[in-house]
Amino acid sequence: MQAEFIVFLAVALVAIGAAIGMALSRHALYAAMFLVLNFACVAVMYLLLNAPFLAVAQVTVYTGAIMVLFVFVIMLLGAEKLPAQETRPEMRWQRPLAIGLGAFLLLQVGLALALPGMRAAPEPIDASPLAIGMKLFTTYLFPFEVASVLLLAAMVGAVTLTRKD
């Protein structure tokens, strides 16, 4: 318990630091690497929550595939450095929106911590690959198939966009 808490604290601090670093970095490649670090921390948190399958899936999908593509594109386009300019006028509306949504999120977290019912630990569940597979192919079969159709649509779209004729 004690050791788990120490690991959690360390990982959480690094995760928050990486997230802030990602948002503030003006260098696209550094931002991408901060995000990779953040994903790795989240994977460790899944492990702490007894969900090894989710942890490994997180690393495979986000750290190993999506972020590699991000880094690939950044390197290919040579778009590493953001110009050090002020926010463009047409983007101005984003700032108040971000503040509003951030405040809303903080409110939610505060409520979750304040309300006694929300703080009770949920029942521990079996998060082994076997259990997740069973759930996916029985209880959640329909959403699972819908997600695969969605991905297929994305794939067809990518092929259509890159066709030469």
Next chain:
Amino acid sequence: MSILLETILKAVMFVVLALAGFAYTTWIERRLISRMQSRIGPNRVGPQGLLQPVAEGLKLIFKESITPAQADKFVYMLAPMLAVIPALALFAVIPISNHSFFNLAGGVDTAVLYVLAILGTAVYGIALAGWSSNNKYATLGGLRAAAQVISYELAMSLALVAVVLMAGSASMNVIIEKQLPGNILGWFIFRQPIAAALFAITALAELARSPFDLVEAEQELTAGYMTEYGGMKFALFFMSEYVKMIALSGLFTVFFLGGWSGPFVGDSWPLGLVYFSIKVLLCLMVMVWVRATLPRFRYDKLMAFGWKRLLPIALANVVITAALIAFGVPGYK
């Protein structure tokens, strides 16, 4: 606390073994490839040149550490470490003997997925090294590496799906157990020959070894992502490549050659260690043999081969394996 201590001890042992293996894999490769090319190879330092890796390690340590003027200094320094860490991390799930001391986490039921996750992150070291060197050849090498690894990882994952289907679990211990009963024909290389071939090919591609070594194609890219590296940083890239070679040989052994299994292995555990080492050594020698034999792919052929040949074959193999298991064909239970 004792489990923490035990795990640390095991981890240190695995790292030491991997590094010793790295030093002597370079020796094996150079001696063997020399034989194949009618040369003698390094035989001056120590008997049969056995101290050559030590001499070269010392030389590389004492080399001046140079950073290119326009390089991104932090990433330039970080990249070799990012290359070595995943290579070493792979050993966490490879059981090298039936004794529990030689099995760090081979029993966890996400072991195969862990391997794929770690292999996916291994490309950062190479890609970032190429980018941070501020050298167009190095950058091109890094880009090629990223594209190649992403492309071949799909086929590798699907090859491993067939293995997991056969074993009914993604735990290394179970995969080895399922290959144990009776004779050598229980090994998955005989029951899953297509998956074994796919894994071997994609492993070579993941390693960026010949014939897939376009990442460091000398004629086009000088030394690719390593061009601007020297001294110990260069040695770290070398280390990551050879440690990964050993790790993937170990994984091939576990997935297809029955891991540590062999005659009388139940009676004494050191035998398991011996069998495992022999199988890994054979895999390493085949890699050297391939390098001495095959010319390099052309880049467009490499991509076409990965996406248009390997991927459909791997998919078909998964479907056929699943059907064989579902219909209970003997040998596929």
